Amino acid sequence: MSLTIVGTVAFDELITPFGQSGKIIGGSATYASLSASNLFSDISIVSIIGADFPEKKLEYMRSKGINTDGIKRVEDGKTFFWKGEYHNDMNSRDTLITELNVLESFDPELPEKARESEYLMLGNLTPAVQMKVLRQMKKRPKLVIMDTMNFWMDIAMPELKEVLKEVDLLTINDEEARQLSGEYSLVKAAKKIFEMGPKYLVIKKGEHGALLFHGSKLFYAPALPLEEVFDPTGAGDTFAGGFIGHICASDEISFDSMKRAIIYGSALASFCVEKFGTTKLLEIDRAELHKRVMRFIELTQFDMKLN
Numbered sequence: 001m002s003l004t005i006v007g008t009v010a011f012d013e014l015i016t017p018f019g020q021s022g023k024i025i026g027g028s029a030t031y032a033s034l035s036a037s038n039l040f041s042d043i044s045i046v047s048i049i050g051a052d053f054p055e056k057k058l059e060y061m062r063s064k065g066i067n068t069d070g071i072k073r074v075e076d077g078k079t080f081f082w083k084g085e086y087h088n089d090m091n092s093r094d095t096l097i098t099e100l101n102v103l104e105s106f107d108p109e110l111p112e113k114a115r116e117s118e119y120l121m122l123g124n125l126t127p128a129v130q131m132k133v134l135r136q137m138k139k140r141p142k143l144v145i146m147d148t149m150n151f152w153m154d155i156a157m158p159e160l161k162e163v164l165k166e167v168d169l170l171t172i173n174d175e176e177a178r179q180l181s182g183e184y185s186l187v188k189a190a191k192k193i194f195e196m197g198p199k200y201l202v203i204k205k206g207e208h209g210a211l212l213f214h215g216s217k218l219f220y221a222p223a224l225p226l227e228e229v230f231d232p233t234g235a236g237d238t239f240a241g242g243f244i245g246h247i248c249a250s251d252e253i254s255f256d257s258m259k260r261a262i263i264y265g266s267a268l269a270s271f272c273v274e275k276f277g278t279t280k281l282l283e284i285d286r287a288e289l290h291k292r293v294m295r296f297i298e299l300t301q302f303d304m305k306l307n
């Protein structure tokens, strides 16, 4: 099995109640691919960077088994830059700066290998680029998952809806589900979103876990309560990367495998938020990941006799 991930490879700057990160590496494709690489190894990234992006960071991705041939470097351009500030409860953040830079004129051209993947993750990125990637796949992938955010709903809703028609599974947060569907109830929102294309919907609820909708079926997974959330940046992309990583590793597309995928995604996201940026994602190994998955199982299991 192989997986293509399209998304941003970026510079981020974060302000949290614990301090400031300075300029660090981020981006939706960075988080998603590093997360998926904990479960699965045949991953190709499609993205764009400027002259300022350090080659060493790409080398590091390659050392994790991620193919970076699809990351285009623009020698006279600057890498996408995002700056955000978190409030005291760490649940809400303000975007202070979004500089699209090289992303503004990104016309992706997929290397041969990336076109042949069985699985495709359209990570958070301009919908027009997501569509161009979709169109270059040699055959219809077994599963197309898409992650997006309010930013693109605000400025490119018609293009986003065009991409959605070809997507199997959408991951968004509750606010975005409401914005996309115009419904307050998440159950009603899911029904409306199914009419737009996806057959599966994952609603990420941050520290309150995630919901999986499919037809009339519903699954809920909590997030692991953590003593300290240091930096929530990338948690959503890490979740989506872990999710698709498990689906690729198991090569099983069913409601049951998606339930397991949600737990893997949640476990990886719980690591991600423990340190600034991608730091923690690079430190964990399979044994630690499995230990954390066990904690999710313990968190939700109980015996009960009905009387």
Ligand code: AMP
Binding pocket: 008, 010, 011, 012, 025, 026, 027, 028, 081, 082, 098, 124, 125, 126, 149, 151, 152, 232, 233, 234, 235, 236, 237, 238
């Ligand atoms: P998350 O916290 O999961 O929403 O992801 C944050 C990451 O998304 C950061 O590393 C940013 O570089 C990246 N990001 C922020 N805004 C955008 C955007 N409009 N499109 C794509 N990626 C973005």
